[in-house]
Amino acid sequence: MQKRHFIRAAAALALAGSLGHAAAQDNTFKIGLILPMTGPFASTGKQLEAAARLYVAQNGDTVAGKKVQLIVKDDTGAPDVTKRIAQEMVINDKVQVLAGFGLTPLAFATAPVATQSKTPLVVMAAATSSITQASPFIVRTSFTVPQVVTVLADWATKNNIKKVVSLVTDYAPGVDSEKYFSQRFQANGGVVIETLRVPLRSPDFAPFLQKVRDAKPDALFTFVPSGAGSALMKQFAERGLDKAGIRMIAEGSVTDDDILNGMGDVALGVVTAHHYSAAHNSPLNKKFVEAFGKANNGMRPNFMAVGAYDGMRVIYEGAKKTKGEGGEALLNAMKGQVFESPRGPIYIDAQTRDVVHNVYVRKVEKVNGQMWNTEIQTVTDVKDPGKAQ
Amino acid sequence: MLTILFDGIAYGMLLFILAVGLSVTMGLMNFINLAHGAFAMLGGYLTVALMQHQGLPFLACLPIAFGVTALVGAVLERTLYRPMYKKPHLDQVLFSIGLTFMAVAATDYFMGSQQQIIQLPEWLLGRTEWFDGALGMGHYRLFIIAICAALTVGLQFVLSRTRFGSRLRASVDDPRVAASLGINVNLVFAATFAVGSGLAGLGGALGAEVLGLDPSFPLKFLVYFLIVVAVGGTSSITGPLLAALLLGIADVAGKYYIPKLGGFIVYTLMIAILIWRPHGLFSRLGGGK
Numbered sequence: 190m191q192k193r194h195f196i197r198a199a200a201a202l203a204l205a206g207s208l209g210h211a212a213a214q215d216n217t218f219k220i221g222l223i224l225p226m227t228g229p230f231a232s233t234g235k236q237l238e239a240a241a242r243l244y245v246a247q248n249g250d251t252v253a254g255k256k257v258q259l260i261v262k263d264d265t266g267a268p269d270v271t272k273r274i275a276q277e278m279v280i281n282d283k284v285q286v287l288a289g290f291g292l293t294p295l296a297f298a299t300a301p302v303a304t305q306s307k308t309p310l311v312v313m314a315a316a317t318s319s320i321t322q323a324s325p326f327i328v329r330t331s332f333t334v335p336q337v338v339t340v341l342a343d344w345a346t347k348n349n350i351k352k353v354v355s356l357v358t359d360y361a362p363g364v365d366s367e368k369y370f371s372q373r374f375q376a377n378g379g380v381v382i383e384t385l386r387v388p389l390r391s392p393d394f395a396p397f398l399q400k401v402r403d404a405k406p407d408a409l410f411t412f413v414p415s416g417a418g419s420a421l422m423k424q425f426a427e428r429g430l431d432k433a434g435i436r437m438i439a440e441g442s443v444t445d446d447d448i449l450n451g452m453g454d455v456a457l458g459v460v461t462a463h464h465y466s467a468a469h470n471s472p473l474n475k476k477f478v479e480a481f482g483k484a485n486n487g488m489r490p491n492f493m494a495v496g497a498y499d500g501m502r503v504i505y506e507g508a509k510k511t512k513g514e515g516g517e518a519l520l521n522a523m524k525g526q527v528f529e530s531p532r533g534p535i536y537i538d539a540q541t542r543d544v545v546h547n548v549y550v551r552k553v554e555k556v557n558g559q560m561w562n563t564e565i566q567t568v569t570d571v572k573d574p575g576k577a578q
Numbered sequence: 579m580l581t582i583l584f585d586g587i588a589y590g591m592l593l594f595i596l597a598v599g600l601s602v603t604m605g606l607m608n609f610i611n612l613a614h615g616a617f618a619m620l621g622g623y624l625t626v627a628l629m630q631h632q633g634l635p636f637l638a639c640l641p642i643a644f645g646v647t648a649l650v651g652a653v654l655e656r657t658l659y660r661p662m663y664k665k666p667h668l669d670q671v672l673f674s675i676g677l678t679f680m681a682v683a684a685t686d687y688f689m690g691s692q693q694q695i696i697q698l699p700e701w702l703l704g705r706t707e708w709f710d711g712a713l714g715m716g717h718y719r720l721f722i723i724a725i726c727a728a729l730t731v732g733l734q735f736v737l738s739r740t741r742f743g744s745r746l747r748a749s750v751d752d753p754r755v756a757a758s759l760g761i762n763v764n765l766v767f768a769a770t771f772a773v774g775s776g777l778a779g780l781g782g783a784l785g786a787e788v789l790g791l792d793p794s795f796p797l798k799f800l801v802y803f804l805i806v807v808a809v810g811g812t813s814s815i816t817g818p819l820l821a822a823l824l825l826g827i828a829d830v831a832g833k834y835y836i837p838k839l840g841g842f843i844v845y846t847l848m849i850a851i852l853i854w855r856p857h858g859l860f861s862r863l864g865g866g867k
Contacts, residue, residue: 227686227691228686228691229691229792229793229794230691231686231690231691232690232691232692385837386837386838393585393589393788393789393829393830395585395589395788395830396582396585396829396830396831396832396833396834396837397833397834397837399581399582399585399834400834400837417693417790419693419695420693420790423787426703427703427705427716427718428705428714428716429705429707429714448692448695451695452695453695453697
C-alpha cells in the first residue's frame, strides 16, 4: 500500500515536472500542518495550532502575492498516521511545505516523504538531536534536548552542586537528557551518583524518590513529561527532599508554562534550563504572550507555541524570497535566516538546518499571584552539542 | 527500609479499594467487568471537577465520589449489565472493554487529555518521621491506609455477619433457589454492583493524588486490578486484600532496590504465584469457576 503511494508520488512528480511549479499554477501557497490534536499529546497540538494561526492572523494570509492556505490535520500522535497524512498532503493537496511534528517518532517517520518529494519539512516541536539528520529537507525551529541540558549541567557545576542523582522517564527525550546532562556534568568534575529511569506508565514516584533521598545528592536532575512533572514535584516536597537539602533541577519542559499555574507552590524554586519562557523580558515577547492569550481564552503560550510561531515566520520569509515557490528553493531560503523571536535572538544554522538560540536558566517564582519561569542566566547562541559528535 | 514498607502498604491499600469491586463482581457474580477502572476514573474526575469548579473541600468530595459512582453503577447495571449476566465470558469481556474505550474517549473529549491536579488540604500534606528518619510517613498515605482499613473491616463484616451478606452469598451459589426462597436476586446483585462501583469511585478519588489521573487511567490500571483479583482469588475479601498488599509492597520495594527492573517485579511475582497456585493464593481448594 505504501509502496503504491510512493509510485503515485513519483508519477505525479514526473508529470508535473516539479512540485513547486505544479502548485504555483493555482496561485495559493499551501502549508501542511500535521499535529497531534487528540490523544495524550493533544495539548501539544493545541499550542502549536494556536501559535501558527496567530502568526497568520498577525501577518496576513498572502505572501509574495499568493494566498496562504493552512491545512491542519490530526495525526493523533501515531507515526504511521503522520506519514500517511504527509503523503496525502504532498500528492493530493500539493503542499509547498510540511510542518508541525509534535513528537520525535512522528518526525522520523515522515522524513523519507520529505526527501523523496523534495518538500521542506519544518519541525516545530520534536526535540531529539538527530532529527535534522534524518532528511536534508528538515529544518527545525523548536529546540534540542542536548542544547538545554548541557547548559543546566554547567549552571549546576557553578552553583556548588557536586553530586546529582538523575531521574528521567524512560523514553527517547528522557534518555537523551540523562545522557547529555551526565556527560557534561561529569566532564565538569561532578559526580552522578545514580541514574534512575521511571517507566513511562509508572503510577507512583514514591520508591524512586525515596532512593534519591537516601543517596543524599546535592540536587536531583529530572526530565519527565510535564503532566507527570507536577506529581513528581508534589511527592518531592511531600517526601521532604527539599528539607533534606536536595535541590531540584530539570529540563524546562517539566515546568511547562501551559500548566505551571496548576502545579501549586511545590514548583517554587525549581531551577530549569530552556529556550523559552513566557516571562522572557522583551517587547516582542510581551506582545506575543498578550496576543496569544487574547486569541485563546487566556491560554499562556509555552515552548511548543514559540516553536510553531517561529516556524511560520521561517516559512513566510522563505516563501517571500522564492516568490511562493516550494521545493529546494524554499529550503535554501529557509537556511540561514536570522531574526528576533519571542524567545530572543535565533538563527537557522545553514549547515545543520537546526535552530541556534539563547538558552536560559530559569527559576520558578510567583509574580502577582501567578507562577512564572523567571530567567536568571542567559547563555547566548547555543548550538546543538549533539551535532558535534 | 520501614519507609518503603509503609509506602508499599499505602499503595497496596489503594489498589485493594480500587480492585475489590472487581473481585466481588467477578467472584461472586461471575461477571467479568473490564470497565471497572472507568468507574474509578469517574470518581477521580468528579473530585477534580467538584474541587476546581465548585470549591468543595477534599473531604466532602470523597463521599460524593462514592455516592455518584455507585448511582451510575446501579443505573448501568440495570440498563446495560443485567442482560449480559447470562452471556458467555467472551461477550462480557468485549462488552466491558468497549465501555472502557468509550469512557476513555469521552473523558478525553470533555476534560482534555492532560494530567489532572488535585490540591490536598494542608493537614494532609505533612510528613512524620520516626526512628531518625528510618520510618517516614506521609500524612496523606496514612490517611489512605486508615480509610482503606476501615472499609475492609466494614466490608468483611457486611459480607459475613449481616443478612444482606448471607442473601448475597445465597444468590451467588444458586440464583434460582435463592429467588424461590423470596430473595430479590436482581436487587441484591444491583446493590452489590453499585457498592463495588462506588468503592472504585472512592479509590479513584483517593488515588488521583498518588497514581495520577488522566483519560487512560482505566487501561493503565486494569492490569493491576486483574493481578490483584487473579492472585488473591475471588472467593473472599481477605484474598484480594493480601494480594493487593503483596503487590503494593513488591512493586515499591522492587522499584527501590532494583530500579533497572522497575515495574517488572510485579509481573514476575504474579507468574510465580500463579504457577504455584493457579486459582490464586487464597482460593478454596478446587475452587475457581
